[in-house]
Structure formats: C-alpha cells, structure tokens
Amino acid sequence: MRKMSDGVEAALHSALVLTAVPDGKVLTGRSLATLHGVSESYLLKHLRALAAAGVIEAVPGPRGGYRLAREPGQITLLDIVEAIDGTEPAFHCREIRRRGPGKARDPCVYTSDCFIKTRMLAAEQAWRAALRAQSLADLVADGERLIDPGNKAAVAGFIADEQR
Template sequence: MRRMSDGVEAALHSALVLAGLPRGKVLAGKSLAELHGVSGSYLLKHLRALAAASLIEAVPGPRGGYRLARAPERITLLDLVEAIDGPEPAFVCREIRRRGPGKAKDPCVYKTDCFIKTRMLAAEQAWRSALRGQTLQDLVTDGERLIDEHNKAAVARFVAAEQR
C-alpha cells in the first residue's frame, strides 16, 4: 500500500500518551514534542489535524494542552491514520491501458474496470478494514505488555511532571 506519512507515527505515539492521562488532565503540545524528540511546530500541525477530526481536544489557555476527545476503545487506528493522511485512496487508476500502441480502437473494450485497479482497491479495502478493526486501546494494551518497566517509569515520570 501507500507509504504513510511520518505524521502518522507521531500521531499514534501522541495519542497513546494522551490515552494514559488521568481524567481531566492535559498535556501541552510542547511536552509531547519533547517526549518524542520532534519539533513543536511539526507536532502541532498533526495535533491540530487530530483535533479537527475530533479525536483529541485542544484545551486553550496558559494551563491548556491536549487530551483524548473520546475513550481509547472508540478511536480506531484508521481514524488516526485518516486524520493525518486523509481518506483518499492510495491507488488512483489513470487508465493508462487506454494509451500507447496497444490501446483498443473500440471504446466498448473499456466498459469494465481495469482488473489492476480492481485488485489494488480490494487490497486497500483489506488494509483499511484491518486498521478499522484495531483501536487505540489495543495499543495501550500492547504497551502495558511490551514496553519495558524502565521505559514505562521514565515516561510516567515525564508525563506526571508535565501534565496540567
């Protein structure tokens, strides 16, 4: 399938951190950027996209920041990917079969969809379905099981000190 933008990775990691915040707390975009070692302006662009998609909330003010807009089990990985990269199909058929020396003179030859397009769109549907079937809560569960205790503790200390 298509190559997802780097923003998808930043969005997934940021959403995962926000999923661990205590109820009513927020984390500044600057803090999320520092935690992930990315520039604040870069991450802010992606946080705005997540907020525009109603996946996170931006709380304004000097004590403001970001938090999830809904429970992690109600946010799919497809929601997060599409918020950053958009819902447009990865494969776009340009009907190149109708060009060049092999093109058919009779337009009736092209009444059915290109079989390459059909297979590519079916593969994309399978990819989207797989992402739709996984949630942010699944990532939380994976993190609890797979992230080593030292790393968990370091992130927890950072988030506790930075949350508002």
C-alpha cells in the first residue's frame, strides 16, 4: 500500500517485548534498544510516539522505563502504525485530470470525485481495517508458535535481567 517507516518495525518489536514484562515492572529505552540492536536515541523517539498515542506508558524516575498501557488484545497493529507514521492517507489526489489538453473548460463537468481517488482510498481503508483487526495479542500467539525455544529463553532471560 505505502512504504512504512523503519520506526514501525522497531515499535512493533518493542511493544511485543513489553508484553512479556511482568505487571509493575518496566524496561528502559536503553534495554529495548540494546535488545534490538538499534540506537537508543532512535528508539526513544518511537517510544515517545507510542506513549503519546496511549499504547505504552512512560514511567519517570531513576527506576523508570516503559510498559504497555493496555492489555495486548486491546492494542491493534493499526494503533502502533498510526502512532509512528500518523493517520494521513497514503494517497493524495491532486486532480491532475483537470490539467492538460483534455481538461474541461467548465468546472461543472467534474461533479463527482475522481474514480482513481475513490479506488485508492477504498484500498487504503481495507488495509487499515486489516491492521485494525489484528492485535498485539495476535503477535504474542505468533511468537509462541514461531520463535524457537532457544531464542525465547534468551529474550526471557534478557527481560528478567533488565526489568526494573
């Protein structure tokens, strides 16, 4: 549909990791950045966006960090994508049909929306509906099935060591 920013991937992975943090505990931005092999400043920008959108909570203070703001089943993939990339449509109709040699002299000729615009916006609505229908809980279930036991154990150990 459209190219999503790299921040969406980082945000999805970070939110998924935060599902494994026990109640009352947090992970720091530094820990999440280390786990994912990205710079802390890069990830913090995206964590702030997730917090502003109400997907995660930022706990201040020396023992602070990040945790989910809601249950994983209440956080859609669309919530995360829109927190990072915004809610603006990917397609912007510039009404180029009204330019060039075939342009109508009378603006009243264009009484309906551009049919290309209509189809493109419908496709985007379908894309957004598909993301809205999937939650962070679905990613947790995928991870349970698809992540090998050694990697699961390594991440669980990392979380246990790094949680505050």
